[in-house]
Amino acid sequence: MGFVTTRSMAKDYDVIVVGSGAGGGQTAYTLALEGVKVLMLEAGRHYDFRTETPMFQTSADAPLRGASTPDKPFGFYDATVDGGWQVPGEPYTQASADPQQRFDWWRARMLGGRTNHWGRISLRNGPYDFKPHSRDGLGFDWPISYEDVAPYYDKVEMLVGIYGSNDGLENTPDSPDGCLLPAPAMRVGERLIKKHAATLGVPVVPIHRAVLTKKLDDARIPALLHPGNPRAQSLVAQAMRDRAACFWATPCSRGCSIGATYQSPAVHLPPALASGNLDVLCDAMVYEVTTKNGKASGVRFVDRKTGKHIEAKARAVVLAASACESVRILLNSKPGGLANSSGKVGRYIMDTVGSDLSGHVPALEGLPPHNEDGAGGGHAYAPWWLYQQQGRDWAKKLGFPRGYHIEISTGKRMPTSGTGAGLEGYTQGSYGAKFKQDVRRLYGSFVYFSGRGEMIPNEQSWCELDPKVKDRFGIPVLRFHWQWAEHETRQAAHMQKTFADIITAMGGRVQGGGPELDGAKAIAPGGSIIHEVGGTLMGADARTSVTNAFGQTWDVPNLFLSDGAPFASNADKNPTLTIMALAWRQADHIVARLRSKEL
Structure with a gap:
């Protein structure tokens, strides 16, 4: 077992897992x-982190000094x-030419999928997030509760290695002792934001990110993850020893050659491959689930x-190709779509509500040189703080029903373009030695805020097969329908005002002429935050949902979905940690069903 070719793969397996990212990696690991x-089966190429x-x-070492390009x-x-x-040769289409109804679909064609690119922010959904309809009457409740998922959050945090703190905040769950790694110290700018945001009632606390601030405890953790399984414990312990703690050298978005950040190829795949029970085939684009006698x-x-x-x-199939790709596979599997007796396959696609604002803060000018590189991203964030203004009375109290958190960026980030770190507009035309002095004074005196909020599923946001367009392999592609509701645009406007208020409280000045208080203009386009979930709704009733509480399709009992597709809601918390927790829970369920010969 290991990396195989189409000729060397076995004729039959217990389980096929489609996708190698957070959901697929976690599922394959557990199984x-x-x-x-x-x-x-991974659609993209092999990748060695x-x-x-x-x-x-x-x-400066990169082409175009690292500037973005269409393919990067x-x-x-x-x-x-x-x-x-x-992706060249693999298009998708839009149902509307209206720019506000456009959905942009991010894909990663590589081993590990998006776990190589993501921001590593790892936040638990809280109790409210699993029962949002019960709280405000909108969207859907999950058929599971926080208590059902909490033990799996514990396991994922210990396996992956996530830093953070417990702060006892509403609907922002604390982790049991021994789950989290120490949070790195806040940077100077983050501390200043924390001080002034507090005057507005906005809490700023250490963020949770999947980065090792210290080596994992390979003597303690494996037995907690795999009790009664000494072979698994040994393999996981070795995989933990092979990872090193972060030494703050590189932006996490590049990947990590020492395994300090979570990537599926660094965490999930090594022990799974070492077990001898996993075959991996790259460059294998799955387009159909085959069936026989009503089963996959x-x-x-x-x-x-x-x-x-x-x-x-x-004997069983698990789709973890990413939410929309898994939907595409189901819709292409048979006329009308496999596992689609409810008519809900492709429905209720959601992304995260996003809006950004930055400001210049004179108090941060001219700081003495110091090392504040840190863990390749923010060390602090602001969890949502206005739950008491929501619930059933949200319309009267706040004006929109769901919340957001604030991601913070400060400090002397690595310049990527422009002369003088792009600060020419602030130097008042200086040049020569004076220009250099101005750049040194201004560099690092800016703060950046990104709102990341909850979208409520709606009937106007969904995907289907395009009736005409196919990709280069002849496979029908997805066509997207998209619409933000007023719930989300009002939330984006609130983000902008909050960011501006914090910048002003710091004695700073908003950049770019903001804030933008027209929410329809302030909100980021659908898909641009790359948090899309939904499309195979999880529920308690086969007539109105696609999967049950274990991501098991109602119509095909040995077909499962373990990416973000079954999400019944898209909380303001970034979805990756929840994808992994649900995948581990689902994999335990599959193991039990296989052993009882129900699959």
Whole structure:
């Protein structure tokens, strides 16, 4: 078992897992360590984080000084390869020409998927987030509660390595002792934001991110993750020893050759491969789930290198290709879509509400040189603080029903373009030695705020197969319908006002002529935050949902979804940690069903 070819893969497996990111990686890890024979199919190419991560290069070493390009929208050194909002030969379409109804779909065609690119922010959904309809009458309740998922949050935090703190805030769950790693100290700018945001009632606390601030405890944790399974404990312990603590050298978005950040190829795949129970096949684009006698019998995929169509067989199939890609596979599997008796496959696509604002703060000018690189991203954030103004009376109290958190960026970030770190507009035309003095004084005196809020599922945001357009392999592509509701645009306007108020309280000045108080203009386009979930609604009733509480499709009992597709809501918390927790819970369920011969 290991990395295989179309010729060397086995004829039959216990489980096929489609996708190698957060959901697929976690599922394959759990199944393989429990003795289940797994075939993982990844649409993208093989990727080696140890040899392909540019750990010490500066932007000056990159083509175009690291500036973004169509095939590298986050800069030359971003870890994503063969991916982005546009993938050559693999289009998608829009149902409307209206720019406000456009949905931009990010894809990563590489081993590990988006876990190589993501911001590593790892926040638990809280009790309110699993029962939002019960709280305000909008959207859907999950058929599970926080208590159902909490033990799996614990496990994922201990396995992955997540830093943060427990602050006892409403609907912002604390973790049990021993789950979190120490949070790095806040930077100077973050401390200043914390001080002045407090005067507005906005809490600023250490953020939770999947970065090792110290080595994982390989003597203690494996037994907690896999009780009664010494073989799994040994493999996980070795994988933990192979990872090093962060030494603040490189932006996490590049990947990490020492394994200090969470990437599926660094955390989930090594122990799973070492178990001898996992085969991985890259460049295998799955487009159909095959069925026999009402059950999934396997999948069909295209070898992206040769164009050959191939079938693989298994006792059960898990789709974890990313929410919209998993929907596409279901819709292409049979006329009308597989597992679609409810008519809900493709419905209720959600993204995170986003809006950004920055400001210049004179109090941060001219600071003495000091090292504040840190863990490749923010060390602090502001959790949502106005829950008491929501609930059933949200319309009277706040004006919009769901909340957001604030991600913070400060400090002397690595310049990527422009002369003098792009500060020419602030130097009043100085040049020569005076220009250099001005740049040194101004550099690092800016603060950046990003709101990340909850979108409520609506009937106007969904995807379907385009009736005419196909990709280069002849597979029908997705067509997107998208619409932000007033719930979200009002939230975006509130973000802008809050950011501006904090900047003003710091004695700063908003950049760019903001804030933008027209929410329809302030809100980021659908898909641009790259948090899309939904499309195979999880519920308690087969007539109105696609999967049950374990991501198991009602119509096909041995077909599961373990990415973000089953999400019944999209809380303001970034979804990756919840995807992994649900995938581990689901994998335990699959193992039990396999052992009882129900699958």
